[in-house]
Amino acid sequence: MSVKGPQQVLELAKVSRTFGQGATAVAALRDVDLTIAAGEFVAVMGPSGSGKSSLLALAGGLDRPTSGGVFVESTPLAGLGLNELARLRRRAVGYVFQDFNLVPTLTAAENVALPLELDGTAARKAGRQALDALRQVGIPELADRFMDQMSGGQQQRVAIARAIVGQRRLILADEPTGALDSTTGHGVMEVLRARADAGAAVMLVTHEARHAAWADRVVFLRDGRIVDQAAAMHDPTFLLTQAGL
């Protein structure tokens, strides 16, 4: 097991994940080592099937590794039960998905307040915090709208607000701009960058080099292995080449 530094929010140590068994077994991740410190924005790039989303799922405790260890704020996830993992997700980890993934039966504010309410925060107090989070992403006026009353960009901002609400310091974003136009996508990246600058650890899975350029560090995955890590270059063409795209 590796030594965890005081600034590390997320650490993956020799993590492997294999789906299926026998002849049909597929290794999604192989011996991946990765750490993300507080205030660090890491972009994960790689071709389809390289293991990006599997990496994200393991980091958020949505999945368990076949081998290796995952630590969030120094807490080993392997020893946690399902309910503890659920509490970890609502207290420490914020998720942003490509398809917005808002709960359609809840308003924007209720979606944002969801992790807080699930954790026992009084509805009114959770609502106030949700409104703060919506204010941070620039859409406080949409608090009472349902999912089908908002544009895709607005929905993604709500999803980000839900990921950052409360004390959570690890934000995991899976292609958050995949379904957005470039202008809206730019706004989303601004918000994520701002959260990292405010001290959160951000892991962004993306295909797009122009979005990876917002990161402090870019991790390249291929066939389930980290093939390279580099400081973000603000040259999209270089990144595309590195990613093999």
Add this chain to the structure above:
Amino acid sequence: MPDGHPALDLAPARGARRSSFRIAARMARRDILRHKGRSLLIILLIMLPVAGMSGAATLYQSSLRTPAEIVRYELGNTQARYAMLPVPNGESLQDPLNDTIVASSTGELDQDFRPSPPEDLLPDGYEVLPLRQLKLTATAGDAAVPLQGRQVDALHPAFEGKFTLLEGRAPATGDEVLVSPGLIERFALSFGEEFTTSAGTFVPVGTIRDADASDRNSILYLRQGQGPAALGQGDASPQSVSYYLAGAAPVTWEQVRAANSRGVGVLSRSVVLSPPPPDEQTVPGAIQAGTPSEQVAAYGTFGLVGALALLEVGLLAGAAFAVGAKNQVRELALLAASGAEAPTIRAVVTASGLWLGGAAVASGAVAGVGAAAVVVWWVRSTGSARLAGVHPDPLLTGTAMAMGLAACLLAALAPANRVARQALVGALKSGRAPAAGGKRTTLTGAVLLPVAAGLLAAGWLVAQSAADPDERARQAGLVSSLLAGGAVLGVVALVLLTGWLTTGLTPRTGSLPLALRMAARDSARNRGRTVPAVAAVLAAATLASAALVLSASQQAGQRLSHSWSALENQAYLPLSLAQPPQADGTIPPAITANPEHLSTAVSGALDSVSWTRTVTTPAPVRNCGFGEGAGPAGQVTTDVSNCLQYSLARPAGQACPLTAQRRVVDPDDWRCRGSMAWDQGSDRSILVGGAEDIRAMFGREAGADAVAALNAGAMVVTNPVFIRDGKVELQGQDVRTQQGSPDGSVVHDTVSSTVLEAVTLEPSVAVPYYGIVSPATAHRLNLAPEAAGLAVQLSRAPSAAEVDAVTGAIAGVFGQPGIGFWAEPGVPKDQAWMGWLIVAVSALVTFSAAGITTGLSLADARTDHATLAGVGAAPRLRKALAASQALFTAGLGAVLGTLAGAVPAVLIVVSTDLRTALDVPWLPLAAMVAAVPVTASALAWAFTRVALPMTRRAPGG
């Protein structure tokens, strides 16, 4: 820790569980509103049986009177009613709420006890209003028909609430009367029209309703002093007079007890409204009353039927919940990604069940009780006293609501558990629910199935192991428990194996047409909705097939054991009507009728008479003294009396073999079947006549042998059990004598015996005749043959109105009522509809299940259908897919269910006394297995739109 953040605390937060469930309830409520169709379907599925049970419970309770209704309907404004109470001794007590029932008594008959006339016990200080029941007759055509009469001042203010003037006015003159609406209708009278009765001729001027009796009764209301002077005294027995007390003072329980001790019952207003404590309602040494079995049975039936209905709808609703959960799976996975624990995710689906179930049972109870209230109102408005008032049953209604809510929650629980177990990542990526964890379910089903088979086999083996019917009867409880347990476990096992079967069938569909192939695979891939739907059909088919076999076998048993009084639609009318003894003990001669006059009267009253025939028998028993003082001292036959009755003796060894407990050893034994195998002899058991009489009474052509036998002085016998060595023994018995026989029946002394040559001619059905002899033989044997009756053959069963009409016509011939008209209805045939009704109910469930699963499948498969359309599939493929889906669901459920129901039912029948009457109704069963699924498929085809419904795309950025 970095940045001064506290260590990660993963301990449960205070109030988190409550807060989570609040979110779940909110999400469920909004999901219900977003999917109104599906929600309405679930609500209706639960609501209807709850409404049915609540309504039935309300109607049941409404048939029982409350104390307030008892006093209003039976007493009006009077304080009490005094009437005779048939008690065995002076230590008996009546039911405080019912003055006709002895509720507590030792039961010992006190020979010295002499009841007092009620009028002797009436307390002072009241106005006494007598109500006298009268047996009257009225003239209808040539006949005198029975009529109820009541002599009472019905419009006395004290009777307000009990008697109500409906139409017309109060009688003003001596010949004006009030009548019930039923009398007006029965005799087609109008107000002002004269009406002749045995009490005189009257003019109805109004109709009156007795809250205690149906308007349909034909009742003539006379006032005190109306009619012949003797009417009120000699004609009315003490039991037929009630005395109502109008006054202010209540009649106490002590007064009631005192009256009971003198053989008088009292219905007291104050006692009914405030009954005495239970310890005051019994007498020392009283026989303990049994359990209220009728009420227990009613509640048991209610619970069983309700549970079965809710099982069905629970399974159907389960399919709808499964689809709801499936459509919610992405949302629920997101909830989990946001930190929701498994109970919270499960709670979203179960909260849907709670909301929908709550709405369904509340609306069901309101609808059921409301509908029952309408029925009660309508029934009472028609003048029926059957339902006393609207009495909701809180216990049964609450039970129905609880059962409905439980069914709804259970229906939601399975999909809730499934989505709670889901793999988050897979769900978020695909939006498709992971396959149910079916291994454990399949394993459980695989274990239960052989256990069920073992129980069924054990039950059958135990039943077959005992050849003695008595022993078999002793084992009936064990056998039925084994078979019922096996049947239930079998159904459970098949339900659990349905998912495995569905998956297992899919690889074998490769050679089927595309639509069937796709339907099978879709069913296998979406077991969450397929299994509950198939299970619903399976359960319905199980119950229906079991009911079909049991019902058909029971009906076959009834046919085998039917006691024929004559050929079908044939009536036998005696030609003489005995008269009761007069006050001086002499018996007046019987009234006789001319057979031709009787035939004319019957033919005139009925248009369905095929023929009539005078029946000749040995002289019937008449003017034969019975009872105390009577005995065989005198001649058995005199000029005016006959106490001789004939029968055939059973030769030794030809009696039906019975067990020690008098059960038939073998129902198929020839000695236990046929005419007179079980009947007691009667006046007309021996017929006198020829070939025509054989045809008329036996339903068979006589044949040369029979005719020759009659001509040769032999007897044509209906059952070979009476013949030995070609001979029968004709015995004459003195009916004045009575002896107990070993089998418990009463036998008479045999006073004559004649051996006759005999041949057998079995009738078309087991009519109650030993046989027939020729007139010459009858004379030779001194049987004193005479025309004793008239056989009337009808072409069809008479209606109740026709029976009324012909009874009146017969009474006209005899000059008085006393001879009823009973046409043998034959074996119950019209119960065939019951089998088809069972199939129809099963079909309804099947159509519902198939419709639900097909609709849900179509909704699920919109993308697939769009793809199919894109590759050039014909538009009607969508219809074909729907039809195939319905066929698969209905067919699989029907086949499995029919096996699960019919096999145990057959085993039950062959293990009981019904074994000789096993009847498997192949046609209804085939309809259930084949026609119902095909119809469900056709309906799915018909109701599926060819066009693909267009949906709004999700909003993009």
